[in-house]
Every structure is written in C-alpha cells, then in structure tokens.
Amino acid sequence: MTCTHALDVGAYLFGSLDLRERSAFERHLGGCDTCRAEMLRLAPLPGLLGRLTPDDVENLDDLPTVAPKPRKRRLLLATAIAVVVALATVVVLLRPSPGPTWAASDANTGVSASAQMITRSWGTEIRLSLHDVPLGSRCKLLVHDKKGQREIGGWWGTSTADGETVPGSTSFQLDAIDHMEVMVDDRILVTLKR
Numbered sequence: 652m653t654c655t656h657a658l659d660v661g662a663y664l665f666g667s668l669d670l671r672e673r674s675a676f677e678r679h680l681g682g683c684d685t686c687r688a689e690m691l692r693l694a695p696l697p698g699l700l701g702r703l704t705p706d707d708v709e710n711l712d713d714l715p716t717v718a719p720k721p722r723k724r725r726l727l728l729a730t731a732i733a734v735v736v737a738l739a740t741v742v743v744l745l746r747p748s749p750g751p752t753w754a755a756s757d758a759n760t761g762v763s764a765s766a767q768m769i770t771r772s773w774g775t776e777i778r779l780s781l782h783d784v785p786l787g788s789r790c791k792l793l794v795h796d797k798k799g800q801r802e803i804g805g806w807w808g809t810s811t812a813d814g815e816t817v818p819g820s821t822s823f824q825l826d827a828i829d830h831m832e833v834m835v836d837d838r839i840l841v842t843l844k845r
C-alpha cells in the first residue's frame with residue numbers, strides 16, 4: 652500500500668465519509684491504481700458483515716474437527732475475518748466519535764465487559780472491552796434487536812492481555828438494539844444492555 656488515501660477506502664465503503672470527502676475520494680480514485688486495487692479487495696465486506704448469521708459462525712466452530720477439504724474455506728474465512736477486523740480498526744482510527752458505553756459483569760462467570768456504541772450510517776460500531784475471559788477461548792458477540800432478530804457483531808480468539816479491545820459492528824441502528832451477549836460456544840459469558 653503506497654498511497655496514503657488507501658486508508659480512506661474503508662471509510663468510503665462503510666459510508667462514513669461526508670459528501671465533500673466522498674466526491675474528493677472518488678476523483679482521486681479515478682487516477683490511483685493503488686486505491687482502486689484496495690477498493691476491489693475490500694468492496695464485498697460491508698455486505699458480508701450484514702449477511703453472516705449465527706449459524707455461519709456455529710459452522711465456523713465445527714470446521715477444525717473436519718478433515719482436510721474445508722481447509723481452504725477456513726483459510727478464506729480467516730482472511731475475511733482478518734480484513735474485517737483490520738477494516739473496523741481503520742474506520743475507528745479515522746472517525747473517533749464517542750457514543751454511549753454499555754457495561755456489565757456476570758457474577759457466575761466472573762467476566763466483565765464494556766462496549767462503546769457508535770452510531771454509523773450503516774448501523775452501529777461496537778468497541779468491546781473484556782476482562783477475565785479465559786485465555787484460549789473462542790468468543791463471539793451476538794447482537795439482539797428489539798424485534799427478536801440477531802446478528803453476529805464479531806468473533807475472536809482470546810490470546811492477548813486482559814482488557815483487550817475487540818472491534819465489532821452490526822447493521823442494527825443503536826436505538827434498535829435490545830441487548831448483546833458475549834458467548835463461548837453456547838455459553839453466555841456476560842450480557843450487555845443499555
């Protein structure tokens with residue numbers, strides 16, 4: 652990546668550039684191969700985030716027990732996940748605008764969490780911070796809206812220091828979100844509400 656504007660691609664795709672920034676970026680895109688390549692690489696992602704269902708992620712958990720054939724798919728998914736995480740991070744870095752924070756702790760699991768909720772044109776960005784999650788766990792964030800629909804807000808492995816921040820997102824608008832659950836397999840570690 653040799654063009655500094657390549658960082659704007661993520662913000663552009665997620666609709667977080669204003670009108671003036673958008674048209675300036677589109678003009679730049681016409682003359683920059685690096686940004687056009689970056690655009691092609693990332694373009695499917697906003698759709699991908701919205702399309703993933705809890706079942707998709709449950710299937711992801713099953714894959715390691717299945718022999719060689721699904722490896723390629725795993726690799727592709729792992730790459731997609733890495734890009735989603737990187738992209739979410741880029742968007743966070745570009746547009747830091749603090750929103751309400753939801754926090755909770757669970758007396759049974761001992762896990763505590765806080766989530767900074769940020770309104771976006773495409774839905775809600777979630778910056779999740781976790782404490783006392785067992786290392787080596789494969790976690791996911793389930794977002795429930797008030798109509799009973801649910802979406803995966805993110806998933807990750809816990810391998811780093813306590814209090815790590817996990818980037819997440821949902822297509823639900825902030826007002827439409829009822830609650831969120833941090834889960835390991837089918838076990839709820841902690842539930843977050845407004």
Ligand SMILES: [Zn+2]
Binds near residue numbers: 656657679683684686
């Ligand atoms: Zn460029």
